[in-house]
Amino acid sequence: MHSARNFESIAIIFNPNSTGNAPELAEQLQVKLKDTLPYAPEITLQPTEHAGHAVELARTAAARGGDVLVVSVSGDGGYNEVVNGVMQAGNPQAVCAVMAAGNANDHRRITGTKPLEEAIAEGHVRQIDLLSIHTGQQEGEPLEYAHSYIGFGLTPVVATELEKGSKGALTEMVSVIKTFSKFEPFGIRTSDGKRRKFDSLVFANIPEMAKYATLSEAEDHPSDGKFEVIIFPHMPKWRVLLTALRATTQGLGDQPSVSSYEFTTLKPLPYQMDGEVKTVEANVKVRVECAPAALATVG
Structure with a gap:
């Protein structure tokens, strides 16, 4: 509209x-x-x-x-x-x-x-979706919103490392390689009660991130009332690298599209919202939802 x-x-x-x-x-x-x-x-x-x-x-x-x-x-x-x-x-x-x-x-x-x-x-204003995340806020506390993506696992770890130094292509590449070599997977309890281990879990409101990676082939972002869930289950590091390479060259292809996603943390877990790194405590039920047409924007 x-x-x-x-x-x-x-x-x-x-x-x-x-x-x-x-x-x-x-x-x-x-x-x-x-x-x-x-x-x-x-x-x-x-x-x-x-x-x-x-x-x-x-x-x-x-x-x-x-x-x-x-x-x-x-x-x-x-x-x-x-x-x-x-x-x-x-x-x-x-x-x-x-x-x-x-x-x-x-x-x-x-x-x-x-x-x-x-x-x-x-003055042409249009409405776009946002992502909202509930990380144990009390009643009356504001929810947190993301305009593009929310990432757990490798995404916030790399982002934290990049923030320590100056920006630049070479600096970014070296930081990513160093961080990746030390990275450990994280575990969560999914909504069906099962424990699963991931290297990366990203909820995306736009099809690209980090300048180079194409996460999905969705065409209606960010105003379709849903978001994509991009999962890297725990795997050998060489396979993670190959998947990341595919994301930066040909894209990851079609991804599951949902309006909400829930899981429970097992340990304190950092996450990244549009470049901002935060942390959710252990044993917290996390709920990510699409907020349809929540933001009016121009541009």
Whole structure:
């Protein structure tokens, strides 16, 4: 469903200490919007001051009510914070957008249709699905949302290692090889009560991740009311490498598509949401669900 929208206010959120060019891109976007929009919304630059600050800024901007657009000038992790802040605000008229200024930029690469300033000027808003994850939150605590994927096992372990050093193709490759050589599988109890051991378990709302890997052949992402489950059962490391190579060259092909998935952790388990690494405790029932058409977006 598409609708043309004029925005009363536009908040542009960015990390001023970004290793990329987020501050420059944010300033350029503000200038372009002031020059191109046929109406005159309030357009503010809102730099973050610490980890998690983008959630607070986005929640505050969206909670003002009315037709507000919250733009994240960032990579996938920064956009994850903005999406969660907007979802917490509970404003059904709030709209999100992302301008790529990170390392992988998977979401923008897959879902972007035109230059962001053009999309905002046209005001064509569309609804996309999100992934929600329940990791033992108490009643009243906000759920966590992912715009692209949630990964357990090898995915967050590699991500944590990459964050320790500088970005770059060679650095990334060396980090992945070192981490992979030390990686151990993880166990969970599936919804049927069986214990299973995996090397990787990914819930994907888009068909690609980490710039190079094609996870599935689904064509309706991310607005089909379902997500794909990509499972690497525990296997010899050489087979994992071959599977990963297939993902980066020809893709993994069709994958199971579901609207929810449940399992119970056996030990504390790290997981990655759109580049952000978190941890769920042992003996926790984890539930991943599709939140159909939960996010309004332009771009």
